[in-house]
Amino acid sequence: MFFAISATNVCSSRSRITGKERDTESGLDDFGARYYASSIGRMMTPDPHTGTLLHMLNPQRWNMYAYALNNPLLFTDPTGMDAIAVNFSGDVGGLGHMGIISVHPDGTATYSRFGPVKGGSPIDVGQVRTDRDLPKVDFGQNGLPTDASYQALTDAVGKFEGDYQGKVRMAYFKTSDAETGNLDAYINAAQAASDARRLTYLGFPAGNCATYCAIGLHRAGANRGAVGALNIFSAIPNVYYWWLQLWANQIHEEVTHRIID
Amino acid sequence: MRRRLLGAIGVGLILLGQFPYRYAEYKLHQHNWTPLAFAFPFKTGELNIPEFTTDVTGLYVVSLAFDSTHAELTECLLGNDGFKDKCDFPVHGLELDWSLRRGDRVLVDRQRYRPHAFGGSEGVETELGRFEAHAGDAQRVQIEIMRDSPILAAANPRLIVEAHWSLWEGWAELSQASLWLEVVLGFLGIVCIVQAIRGKWPSRPRLEVRRATRD
Numbered sequence: 444m445f446f447a448i449s450a451t452n453v454c455s456s457r458s459r460i461t462g463k464e465r466d467t468e469s470g471l472d473d474f475g476a477r478y479y480a481s482s483i484g485r486m487m488t489p490d491p492h493t494g495t496l497l498h499m500l501n502p503q504r505w506n507m508y509a510y511a512l513n514n515p516l517l518f519t520d521p522t523g524m525d526a527i528a529v530n531f532s533g534d535v536g537g538l539g540h541m542g543i544i545s546v547h548p549d550g551t552a553t554y555s556r557f558g559p560v561k562g563g564s565p566i567d568v569g570q571v572r573t574d575r576d577l578p579k580v581d582f583g584q585n586g587l588p589t590d591a592s593y594q595a596l597t598d599a600v601g602k603f604e605g606d607y608q609g610k611v612r613m614a615y616f617k618t619s620d621a622e623t624g625n626l627d628a629y630i631n632a633a634q635a636a637s638d639a640r641r642l643t644y645l646g647f648p649a650g651n652c653a654t655y656c657a658i659g660l661h662r663a664g665a666n667r668g669a670v671g672a673l674n675i676f677s678a679i680p681n682v683y684y685w686w687l688q689l690w691a692n693q694i695h696e697e698v699t700h701r702i703i704d
Numbered sequence: 705m706r707r708r709l710l711g712a713i714g715v716g717l718i719l720l721g722q723f724p725y726r727y728a729e730y731k732l733h734q735h736n737w738t739p740l741a742f743a744f745p746f747k748t749g750e751l752n753i754p755e756f757t758t759d760v761t762g763l764y765v766v767s768l769a770f771d772s773t774h775a776e777l778t779e780c781l782l783g784n785d786g787f788k789d790k791c792d793f794p795v796h797g798l799e800l801d802w803s804l805r806r807g808d809r810v811l812v813d814r815q816r817y818r819p820h821a822f823g824g825s826e827g828v829e830t831e832l833g834r835f836e837a838h839a840g841d842a843q844r845v846q847i848e849i850m851r852d853s854p855i856l857a858a859a860n861p862r863l864i865v866e867a868h869w870s871l872w873e874g875w876a877e878l879s880q881a882s883l884w885l886e887v888v889l890g891f892l893g894i895v896c897i898v899q900a901i902r903g904k905w906p907s908r909p910r911l912e913v914r915r916a917t918r919d
Contacts, residue, residue, distance in 0.1 A: 535877045553786070558869060559876040560825035561737050566880075568825075572869075575785055576820035603821065605763055605870030631786040638775035638828045646880030 526616045526626050526663040528656050529554070529600055530684040533609030539681030541652045542600065543659040544613075545626045546588075550579035554600050555630045557637075557655035559644045569644025571637035571655075573630065574603040587615060614687045616665035626663035653683040707900045714896030721889030724882035732875040735759045740845070740865035741769075741826070746857035748849050755844045756865055758837035763868035765834050766802065766845060769826035770859035778859055782830040783819030799850040802832050806843045811835050814848075826864055834868070 527544040534540035542556035554574040560567055578595040580588050588596065593613065601607040618626070633655070636642045643650055657677040676686035740756035758764060770778050779787040781797045798819075804812040812833060821831035837843065845863060 535874050538877070558873050559880065561732065561869075561872050561876055562825075570823055570825045572821065572823035573784075573786070574821050605868045607870070627786065634779065634784075634786065634823055635775045637823060638772040638779070640772070640825075640827075644880075646877055 526618050526623060526660060526665050527552075527596070528614040528616070528660060528684070528687055530612040530614075530680060531601075531604060531607055531609060532612060532681055532684070534604075534607070535680075537681070538679050539653075539684065540604070541656040541680040541683065542604075543626070543630075543656045544577070544596065544600070545623055545630060545663075546580050547623070548620070550581065552577040552580055552596070553627070553630060554603060555633070555655075555659070556604070557633070557642070557644070557652050559646065567644055568640045569637065569642045569650070571630075571633045571642065572603075573634055574600070576603075586617070612684060614684070616660065616663065618663045618665050622662075622664035626659055629659055629662040649678060651678070651680070653677040653680040656680075657683060707903055710896050711900035714893040714898075714900060717889045717893030717896065721886040721893065725879060725886045728875050728879035728882055732872060732879055735867070735872075737872050738864065738866040740863065742863045744847075744861060744863060746849065746853060746861045748852055751847045751849070751863075753845050753847065753863060755842050757840065757842045758867075759839060760867055760871060761838045762836070762871050763834055764837050765864075765866055765868055766804070766832045767824060767826075767829045767864050767866075768798070768832060769824060769862045769864050770828045770856060772827045773859065774855075775828050777855065778828040779822065781853065781856055782822070782828065784822050784830070785819075797853065798830070798856065801848045801850070803846040804833075804835055804843060805846070806841055811843070824864070824866075826862065828859070829864065 525546040527546065529542045529544060531540040531542075540556075540558075542554055544552050544554050546552045554577055555571060557569055557571050560570055577599045578592070580596065581592040583589045597611045597613070601611060633642065645651065654677045677683040736759040739758055740754070742753055744751050744753070768782075770782075772778070776787050776790040780790040783797055798817050800817050801814040802812065802817065803810065803814050812835065815833060817830075817832060819830060823829055835843075843865075845865065847863065
């Protein structure tokens with residue numbers, strides 16, 4: 444009797460690996476973009492984000508049916524709350540500029556960026572600015588924002604940054620709810636510290652918009668790996684985005700890049 | 705002759721290192737980026753705000769700034785969703801209309817405050833809106849406060865009109881980055897000058913030794 448009740452309870456709960464729903468007919472877990480067969484520990488369809496040549500550098504990515512780079516203890520592949528690194532490649536005389544977007548399950552999103560004050564002192568406080576008026580993100584079948592949604596996000600952050608007309612690049616990271624919660628907490632703490640003029644902006648070497656973004660990604664669990672959140676590349680925004688393109692695909696499941704002119 | 709050349713190179717390096725930093729500082733301070741920073745008493749009714757003249761052509765941001773003594777509470781009162789759990793008592797937040805006139809022309813007509821963008825360099829800031837301006841234009845902002853807020857009133861409210869950061873941020877970045885160039889080139893320049901004064905030229909002693917050996 445005990446086992447019968449226990450079995451019923453288990454079957455009635457549809458939530459499975461990383462909180463995904465299981466299709467009761469097929470027994471597969473729905474990951475939005477792909478179905479996962481827990482019985483064989485493999486995805487049922489190949490990874491739709493085959494990426495670039497760089498994608499092939501990591502041998503774990505060669506198996507396009509693998510889940511979370513065959514390392515489910517380190518990487519999870521949930522949909523829902525996410526993080527986006529935004530790069531404005533033509534800003535600041537070609538050095539670029541960066542910001543970060545926190546995306547919530549209901550599609551609401553927050554853009555945050557870090558910059559200098561206009562006092563002009565070489566070592567000065569910085570200011571965090573936050574835009575909470577972004578359009579709601581629409582997710583497609585693959586669990587990622589639709590093209591129209593990417594465009595709307597680009598337009599919104601471009602407008603916030605002063606009708607920016609150049610190339611906007613976005614690196615989209617799937618993160619867990621808790622991780623994006625960490626990112627939100629980070630943005631709020633930075634905003635409060637900026638309000639109190641406690642954030643130092645150093646510009647070129649560190650403590651700039653790219654390091655702000657890098658720490659945000661790290662808090663969102665989207666930038667883990669051997670190199671860590673802060674590295675020499677985050678000294679220059681465009682170089683840091685190049686680093687994201689080069690390495691983030693290797694160490695994190697399902698990061699996608701969009702370039703919108 | 706070599707000592708003079710070395711000294712000249714040292715002075716040249718120091719001047720070369722100074723140029724980008726001085727130029728960025730000049731550009732950064734060439735304009736009045738904040739044409740209006742007006743402290744006002746936060747109580748219901750229309751405010752009498754002085755006219756201001758914009759100094760550059762481009763986008764301007766109108767915002768309210770408050771002291772950051774209780775930053776999180778103030779953010780909450782301004783309607784910042786990220787801090788909505790920081791108001792644990794009945795909230796009396798910001799409720800106001802704002803307008804913008806340029807001469808007889810109305811650019812913004814009684815727009816209700818809607819919390820959407822936060823942050824700045826003047827403390828706790830919330831954005832009211834934006835407008836395009838030309839250098840030399842004279843404008844006037846009008847604000848009508850609908851509801852008192854003792855907490856916000858105590859936080860030294862100011863109306864700030866400033867040029868959008870995209871107009872000046874690049875110069876601030878260049879100013880900071882060029883300081884490092886100035887430090888490096890300045891150091892090399894001082895080394896050259898010191899060497900020139902001491903009269904040492906790196907390759908000279910070796911040459912003298914070789915000549916002495918031949919003799």
